[in-house]
Amino acid sequence: MRRHALRTVGMLALAGFILLPLAQVILLSFISTLPREGIATGSPTLMNFANIFRTERLAESLVNSTIYVSLNVALSIAVALPAAYAFSRYRFRGDRAAFFVLLAFRVTPPVVLSLPVFLLFSKVGLLNTPIGVALVHCVFNVPIAIWILESFISAVPREFDETAFLDGHSLPGFMVRYLIPVIAPGIGAAAFFCFMFSWVEVVFARTLTITDGKPITTAITSLFTFQTDIGLVMAMTTLSLLPGLAMIWFVRNHISRGFTVRV
């Protein structure tokens, strides 16, 4: 009984800690925070949200972010799936070294790579395009996708593959028709984590989009001037949370699986 009460208090404290700063965001997003004609500062309004869609660069940045994040998720999963299968099902020369490389790239700070990636991408014409940002975000998302998918594949018994091969399926055919449906929750969880890390990343996304294709993070930063419309900033932040929230809801039962790491 006492343990039960303790748990309730703990859950409430956790909810308060996480939700209060967010409450601040949502509260401000519905308040007029700059002196304007016809509306008093501090009064409730929907104007901030209307202003987002009236400001072209803000509305555009939402589209830009959505495009490169979707591209990144698709690319990360596409290259991670075969690699995860290999790590799960085979031992091979240098597999530990490959794991070490993945680990190292996953945690290399973006600020270390941002300048040379900028120079490289300017040579090959990948600046100011969503493809460039989607590619560079693979440096931390491909390793994450491989680990998550690997642990889901490892939960599938090997006999499952062998039966399909005996039935005459090739490896690619087996992956598309048999493996992907079975590990669909794992693909959902991997897609969620790739989405998340790409959506919130600032350094690469900002460095690689100078003139065009600017992401939501740059658009928000550009709102900070000597007279910042903090209501508009917070409305933009509120909107930026919505796609992620929708995604979490779909994978909520799977996000806590799939981090059983194998070395």
Place this chain on the structure above:
Amino acid sequence: MTPRDNRAWLLVAPAMLVLAFVGAIPLAINGWHSLFDIFTLQEKYWVGTEWYRALLFSPRLYESLGRSLGFSAAVIAVQFPLGVAIALMLPKAGPVRSLGLVLLAVPLLVPWNMIPAIWLSFINPDSGLLGRAIAATGFVFDWKFTAWHTWALLIAMDTWHWVGLVAILACSGLAGIAPGYYQAAAIDQASRWQVFRHIELPRLAGVLLMALLLRFMDSFMIYTEAFGINAGGPNDRTAFLSLDLGEEIKAFNYGPAAARSVVYFLITLVIVWGFARAMQRNRDPGGSA
């Protein structure tokens, strides 16, 4: 028994090619540029190891290193006990668990440059929810000019941002423990603490090591969030490693920035190597786990 087959490399190759293009080649470019004084990319002069010597002999590097280590240590000391406690507190199934997991993931979805903006308005003494509460107690929270206040703010903010990741990973470790262990412990009338110490903690070691690596590196190289709070101030007391690199890049000091990047990458490699060793030991049946 896992079969040996070197053809598995064909399956790993696409992933490695992508990582080579956006990871290995840029690192090589950094290594090359770190040996030059660069005015423009066409006009550069060989300086050899000059940037490295200047960097490695500057006391500022070691001061920043110390501050970054201190920040990582503080963040880990707060977030790991808290994250594991949250994971233990969540029910094993049901809607409360789903809701809890979603809640924990929400701060992870906030764009990183908005994290400091949110916290600065949260602690604003005139309009912030927390700021007004603190002001009402009469305490003056002077995060702009009092170093330990800036530190406290950074640690609270980072905990809000990341404790969910630790908790979600700990949940994934706990979910993998077979119910048989708990039944055996109940028969032996083990206390809650004994169950945690001898059943849960050893089986959490793998995921917690992973969480530790992710949290250590991200806090050790914290950039966007820390810069947004106080730009390294007051008086450089929160000038962490990445802040110096960011400043050099902004000032277009390509050569020194490249040398610093190489040094930071080498530090990263050493840390990752240590973690990889620890993970392998944790997996070995001959080990203590």
